[in-house]
Amino acid sequence: MSDNIQDFSDLAALQEADRRHHLHPFTDPQALVSAPPFIVDNAKGVFIEGQNIRVLDAMAGLGCVNIGYGRKEMADVASAMMQKLSYYHSFAAVSNPPAAALCEKLASLAPGDLNKVFFANSGSEANESVIKLVHMYWQLKGQADKRIFISRDFAYHGSTIAASALNGLTAMHSPFGIETSGSVEHVTAPFWYRFGGELSPNDFGIQAAKSIEDKILELGPDNVAAFIGEPIQGTLGAIIPPDSYWPEVERICRKYNVLLVADEVVTGFGRTGTWFAQEKFGFQADIMTLAKGLSSGYQPISAVIINDDIASVVTEKPEVLQHGFTTSAHPVAAAVALKNIEIIEREGLVERVAGEIGTYFAEIIGALSDHPLVGEVRICGLCCGIELAKNKATREQYPYEFSLCNHVSQAAIGQRIIVRPGGNVVMMFPPLIIEKSEIDMLAKGLRIALDHVYGMLVAEGMAG
Ligand SMILES: Cc1ncc(COP(=O)(O)O)c(C=O)c1O
The missing domain is CATH 3.40.640.10 (Type I PLP-dependent aspartate aminotransferase-like (Major domain))
Known part of the structure; x- marks a missing residue:
């Protein structure tokens, strides 16, 4: 790596430096043994980018980037x-x-x-x-x-x-x-x-x-x-x-x-x-x-x-x-x-969440509740939890050990979407500036991710 500490051009060297010297919060260290850290190096609006991948961040970082990334x-x-x-x-x-x-x-x-x-x-x-x-x-x-x-x-x-x-x-x-x-x-x-x-x-x-x-x-x-x-x-x-x-x-x-x-x-x-x-x-x-x-x-x-x-x-x-x-x-x-x-x-972002964009989010994301893997979609403003369930009527859960939400969030990355797994809930807290077309992209990608995980359960004879 170059002597210039601000020269960030060598990705492999940066990953290695990070792997050796960075004690990451809320991270299983084994994850860094099997794979290098994912280096995010720029972000704009509702998208983050790194390693030539651009992803819609439906978590606004950790539920914090209300106005979106990269404002001059x-x-x-x-x-x-x-x-x-x-x-x-x-x-x-x-x-x-x-x-x-x-x-x-x-x-x-x-x-x-x-x-x-x-x-x-x-x-x-x-x-x-x-x-x-x-x-x-x-x-x-x-x-x-x-x-x-x-x-x-x-x-x-x-x-x-x-x-x-x-x-x-x-x-x-x-x-x-x-x-x-x-x-x-x-x-x-x-x-x-x-x-x-x-x-x-x-x-x-x-x-x-x-x-x-x-x-x-x-x-x-x-x-x-x-x-x-x-x-x-x-x-x-x-x-x-x-x-x-x-x-x-x-x-x-x-x-x-x-x-x-x-x-x-x-x-x-x-x-x-x-x-x-x-x-x-x-x-x-x-x-x-x-x-x-x-x-x-x-x-x-x-x-x-x-x-x-x-x-x-x-x-x-x-x-x-x-x-x-x-x-x-x-x-x-x-x-x-x-x-x-x-x-x-x-920009009237609070009114936006209370009005048109919140309503659209509730309608489009709420529609995922018809998916066989989904027990409930909870939405308030731009807070959303998609509760996975084995049995919609009894609200029975799949065992935590199945890590279904982790599988869904991994599959969502494949669709260029970041959501957050928490127990048996897939969470989204997107930036308040999210547009309708981006909500459509979220709904589409999430449905594919849910289909993928449900397909795995069906194939193994474990679907509810
Ligand atoms: C409700 C709530 N309180 C407190 C915290 C802690 O905030 P910080 O990570 O900035 O210390 C968090 C972080 O996620 C949170 O969600």
């Missing part, structure tokens, strides 16, 4: 800000123009009295910051025993230690010896398709919310600090709750004086057809976390927005907030986030 005006803003103020910190009452403007903008967009913003760099850090702010709030209120967080099965709130403990995925606890007992309790996810049995979705939504009330009563309301949830559980199945769920969760939290935290890291910035999914599902959180769509992945930036009550409690005493990051409120990231929001507003 985003690059221009980053470049201009980098030349003007490449960095300065926000500790000790210092700020910078884009950070000041961004927190005001976020307060104006956020529902209710979510008005005060703490900046971090990732969704994990935002949720980690929530845990500290909530502990601080209850201590200052003289209720220091209120320390337990209630979260849910299948939840994903990040990968730092405390955020991992919030996750409802034991696979993320055991390799690191992360203990949840005493700090986080998990309750039922509002996952009607899997756990709703004979109940109607709305009756099941009430039952799933009641599992929170039961847990609060079991632990004692004086020990419960907060309930945290993603309005739609994205990471493992695009779990779209029944309409009855969130208003009931809010009622329960209010009744027992438990703070309600909405992790809108995925659902924020238009993905469900409203700026934030709280508006869609009809509830108001006390704290909201944001990342991903805040900058559409153009820069690492995240935010915690707290309501007026929490803000007044945590700021009332002349004591230094013992929390923060070197790059909190980074001027370049803040400028990029502001431009991202400007684009979402200017």
